[in-house]
Amino acid sequence: MKVSIVGGSGYTGIELIRILLNHPKVEIDKIVSESNKGKKVSELFQNLKNIFEKEFIGVSNLEVELKDSEYIFLAVPHKAAMEYVPMLLKMGKKVIDLSADFRIDDFEVYEQWYKENHVAKEYLEEAVYGLPELNREKIKKARLVANPGCYPTTVILGLAPLLSEKLIDINTIISDSKSGVSGAGKKCTATTHFSETNENFKAYGIASHRHTPEIEQELSKLAKKDIIISFTPHLIPMTRGMLSTIYSNLISEQTEEEIVELYKTFYKNEKFVRIVEVVQTKNVRGSNFIDIAVKLDKRTNRIIVTSAIDNITKGASGQAIQNFNIMAGFNEMEGLNLIGYLP
């Protein structure tokens, strides 16, 4: 099956290429880049030398250029994605959008948090939030999948069993989340510069990060009640990896062992979710796994969930390919049999 990538020159773009080149049922058709037209992809990403020798195509004439591709991965920044989606859907393509443009159901909420006008709001209703572990049946039938944000993936999957079973006080949720610098994309800015991030650790977006409404929206669906949370992201001095520490007050009599059992049962058919004793980013680095550990602090009666992913894989491109596999009717693991790099 032919697929193309728009925004293939960025971090999630190269991760899509890395994984798709080992997908037995996929042929990468076109890689689109605004600023690298005509350049060999392997010139920009030299890890592809002698492996993938296509050239980037530009952003013009995509109606013709993409005609043979059934699926399009949009690996572009938010706002850019909504410019492409209407055209692609009208061309009959199926789209997996890695940006935030179609994740928020209510365009007013999107506009408030993203400070952008939504120019394709008529497609919001049909967009499916692409978290396979919770929305698989809808993803199967979708034309447009909104691939989740990396932080939301850790928090939503981290809390889903507790909310589904109504075990926690929904007014007490706090997520303290940390990301590697690649989460900010390829562009080097004053905050992602080596000198700013190396040997440094900082909180940002306190009480204002744009992933807050995305997390709240999906947690509210699970709880069937409106949820608001405290969410604080942090930047840590590593390239890939994300770890969330999520606190909430237990309102049931369950023991830690019973809660761990609940998680194991909830995710028993999920190949990419591992319930573990201790999470660490290295165990999932370069893989599509999310590792989750659940502890009960008996002194405070607080549940502490820790969850770890690779922000570019389960947090973006790996999850996008998991969604693609579901949409295309392939085995969900196809191309994603990836083991975290240790040490």
Ligand SMILES: NC(=O)C1=CN([C@@H]2O[C@H](COP(=O)(O)OP(=O)(O)OC[C@H]3O[C@@H](n4cnc5c(N)ncnc54)[C@H](OP(=O)(O)O)[C@@H]3O)[C@@H](O)[C@H]2O)C=CC1
């Ligand atoms: N990095 C991560 O961990 C995660 C990223 N995401 C989301 O995935 C998307 C891509 O992120 P990421 O790869 O990190 O970002 P990057 O900045 O690394 O890459 C984005 C690419 O998009 C291209 N681009 C920008 N504007 C346009 C446009 N109008 N048309 C076509 N291409 C364009 C740029 O390439 P060029 O100028 O060559 O066209 C750039 O290389 C974003 O929406 C991001 O929020 C989601 C979860 C995690």
Ligand SMILES: CC(=O)N[C@@H](CCC(=O)OP(=O)(O)O)C(=O)O
């Ligand atoms: C470290 C870092 O900067 N991370 C990004 C989030 C990652 C991401 O790309 O999320 P979206 O898909 O929603 O854009 C941020 O905080 O904005």
